[in-house]
Amino acid sequence: MSIIDYEDRIVEIVQREDHSDFLYDLLDVYDTPRATITRLKNGNLNLAKRAGEVHLKNKVWFKEVGKGNIFDGFVDIEQQVAELSAKPRYLIVTDFDGILVKDTKTQEALDIKFEQLPQHFSFFLAWKGIEKVDFEKESHADIKAAGRFARIYDIVKKENNLIDTKNGIDIFFMRLLFCLFAEDTGIFKRGSFTNAIKTLTRTDGSDLNKFFTDLFVVLDTKERVDVPSYLQEFPYVNGQLFSEPHKELTFSAKSRKLIIDSGELLNWAKINPDIFGSMIQAIATDESRSHLGMHYTSVPNIMKVIKPLFLDDLNKAFEQAYDSVEKLDILYDRIGKIKFFDPACGSGNFLIITYKELRRLEIKILLRKRELTENLMYLPSVTLGQFYGIEVDEFAHDVAKLSLWIAEHQMNIELEEIFGDKVRATLPLQSAGDIRCANAIKVDWLDVCPVQESEEVYVFGNPPYLGSKKQNKEHKADMLTIFKNVKNGKMLDYISAWFFLGAKYSQTTNAKVAFVSTNSITHGEQVFTLWNQLFKFNIEINFAYTSFKWSNNAIGNAGVTVVIIGFGPINSKKNKYLFIDGTKKLVSNISPYLTDGENILVSTKSKPISNLPRLRFGNMPNDGGGLLFTITEYADAINQYPQLVPYFKKFIGSDEFINGGLRYCLWLNKEKYEEIKSIPLVQKRISITKQHREKSKDKGTNKLALTPWKFRDTHEANKYSIVIPAVSSENRFYIPMGLVGADTVLSNRVYAIYDADIYLLGILMSRMHMTWVKAVGGRLETRYNYSAGLCYNTFPLPELSTTRKNRIIEVVLKIIDIREEMGGTLAELYNPLTMPLDLKEAHEELDGIVDRAYRQRGFENDEERLSLLLNMYQEMTGE
DSSP states (O other): OOHHHHHHHHHHHHTOSOOTTHHHHHHHHTTOOHHHHHHHHHTSSOOOOSTTEEEETTTEEEEEOOTTOHHHHHHHHHHHHHTOSSOOSEEEEEOSSEEEEEETTTOOEEEEEGGGGGGGGGGGGGGGTOOHHHHTTSOHHHHHHHHHHHHHHHHHHHHTTOOSSTTTHHHHHHHHHHHHHHHHHTSSSTTHHHHHHHHHSOTTSTTHHHHHHHHHHHHTOSSOSSOOGGGTTSOOOBTTSSOSOOOOOOOOHHHHHHHHHHHHSOOGGGOOTTHHHHHHHHHSOHHHHHHHTOOOOOHHHHHHHHIIIIIHHHHHHHHHTTTOHHHHHHHHHHHTTOEEEETTOTTSHHHHHHHHHHHHHHHHHHHHHHHHOSOOOOOOOOOGGGEEEEESSHHHHHHHHHHHHHHHHHHHHHHHHHHSSOOSOOOSBOOOSEEEESOTTTSOHHHHSOOOTTOOEEEEEOOOOOOGGGOOHHHHHHHHHHHTTSTTGGGSOTTHHHHHHHHHHHHHHOOEEEEEEEGGGGSTHHHHHHHHHHGGGOEEEEEEEEEEEEOOSSTTOOOEEEEEEEEEEOOTTSOEEEEETTEEEEESOBOTTSSBSOOOOOOOOSSOSSSOOOOEEOBOOOSTTSSEEOHHHHHHHHHHOGGGGGGEEEEEOHHHHHHOOOEEEEOOOHHHHHHHTTSHHHHHHHHHHHHHHHHOSOHHHHHHTTSTTSOSOOOOOSSEEEEEESEEOTTSSSOOOEEEETTEEEBTTEEEEETOOHHHHHHHHSHHHHHHHHHHSEEETTEEEOOIIIIITTOOOOOOOHHHHHHHHHHHHHHHHHHHHHOSOHHHHTOTTTOOHHHHHHHHHHHHHHHHHHOTTOOSSHHHHHHHHHHHHHHHHOO
16 A cells, blocks of 8 residues: 555545544554454454443554543553553544544654644554654655655546646646645745635635636736735746646546645655656656656765765865865855756756755855854855756656756755845746756757856766667667767667767866766677767766666666766876775776776677687577477477487576576487488477478578578587576676586577687686676676677687696586585576585685786786786787
8 A cells, every 4th residue: 555545544534524433444544454353343352441442452542532631531541551561552542633642662652633643644554564763764755745746647637638748737737836835835825825725616626727727827927916815925936937828627526635635745845856856757658758768866866976076076175165264255156156067857856956965065154154254244156047957858847947946945944044034035936047948969068058168067967778779760860960970879878879968068168077877888889889989078987886776766766777977078186986885996097897997998809819719609499499398398209209319409598507497409400300200299390490480571580491400500519518608697706607518409598619628618717707797798787798799709818828727627627526516506506695615615716727827926806807808908909
């Protein structure tokens, strides 16, 4: 049950005329078993001895009292409970005008009007095993607000037969949001908006549209004549929020009630700024969210971007100026001139949080100046005119502007709490610098946020991700405007355009830039293609967060794996920091692979740069299931036709190799097929394959129908094959690799080296190779995505002596023996939490042998390994 479901059910209970079943109804809300409630109601479980009291062991002691006798009644039951060894969790006393509740475990009390009970539903969550302190760690106020807004939207949309928001309804919800916030934060008289709807409109909602029409006109009218008296108390707002005429809408009793509930059941003053993005997502369609790649960002994640980009530096400047009024004045003047630009601003979350942090720094400076000097005159420093953004979605763009206005008011309130008087007025609303509704890829960023030579500017945000395969025609057209002449430019993620334009803007303006991105642009093929272009703008990476899960307050949390990359013009004096798993590391340079090292870019190779045998995919059947057999099917086949045993081989892919399991396949050439083609089972299976290939739209597959008895690929080993899974969990210390005999056919979901020397398996399982794979290999989310072109063919390997090869073979065989002795699947054996000590030590022994093949004194860490490997790669390729 959702948060607002709890509230709504308790609202229904509170508003009933008959409260005789109040306690039983309340227990039912929190999933107390119906049988328990029935027995309690019948008196079987009621331990109380007095009329009007109910005592359910361990849960509650309830007492109904006469009007005005709540406190006396509470003292009475508290005395009774004091004598008990097992106390009920809650004591509840009510006269149904007021209610007094005590949590006997936390000693917290609730003393409120009875009608306010729905707002305090979380007080009773212990009945469901949820402690209030744990519940309040989450942003439930935000979630409630988004949920209630979504409900209103759905009802209004249904009542007006609207298909989408491109019809004025989005503007209405913008205005509704502002009014709800305004009445809880002092912009309007407290509660005036909701109370006006409640008292001045009919309960059936039939005149609610006229109310909104009249109110919105008044809010946009400065010089007022003939304004209805009941609207006189509402102020002039300005800011173009109410300038456009209200679109006629139909409202019902239900939609009216939902709007009133949003005003009465929520304290909008406590809503976090990122709720507005969440609301957009709550009322946007799935199609719209997918199309726009919306990801709304929480405050902690925004801080990960803006702190290292500029906020840490500004706070450090404050510390350095702490004892000097002159230096504080310089900083105060500086923060009022910086420009902040989000070219994918969505609902404005990055701009909102930045604005509020700048205003808080402004306040800190003022407080310190007040301590240092008596003559303090307040003059505004930070203004909305410093903030710029681009957003392609009109609704999100409008909400961004609204969000900045609300952020300004929130900070004005914080300022008033310190200085006492209204030193900065919220109304009339002032315009932000330039929040542009446009396609950021097609508009000139300098036109949106122009910068003079001496001005300080920061660019940041969370642009849409959209991998190359998820881009529609419009996205692909956007990408062509930038990467048309770039080799492999079509395989770049959509976000690459923002990095390109950010680097270009940085070169022109000296701006510092930081974007959130999927980690795909720091692994695999995209690295060479994208960063080769970015470095042409003479930029360098200043800070970066390596891969982590991105959380937010959006409905259906996106949960994407991302990186954060900050970059700007090359500056050898600027410290560079890598943030890895909660640690902050000072480094000399950050590579595009987000490692401490030089900017060497590894490109896909068609053959190994080292003296290595060819790495191939396994074999694709392309058979429609005709040549493959489950274990059961295989057993039935050889039971019926024992003569088929020599024509079968084991068949495994990546999943079977790592997690166990097995299939079989008919492994035939022309000669073998001729020997068994008269067997009915063979005829049936070959027919399935042939039909599958003939029906394909691919001409190559059609051609394969001429040889339906064999796989598309027919690679096999004479003795054994080295097996490398194409995809493997990033949590493992090592990618599970191994050997299989000639009796096993490998599927196209694994890589194979046929009849290679065993020492090569040791090289590929070593930490040196794992370091290379982690840095340059592609990823599926965070999992390792092994490839021949990037991981294997590019791997630098020095010449190895026969002695070293023999030592490597010795340890590889030892590792294989340990695996067989331990039993279990490779997934179990290579689980980092449960990896057997003997196996781990054997791998570490192998690591040492391979390490010393590269450098006799070994390595302190993976950064040293990667640095050497990249330098070797550069020497071997000349890149």
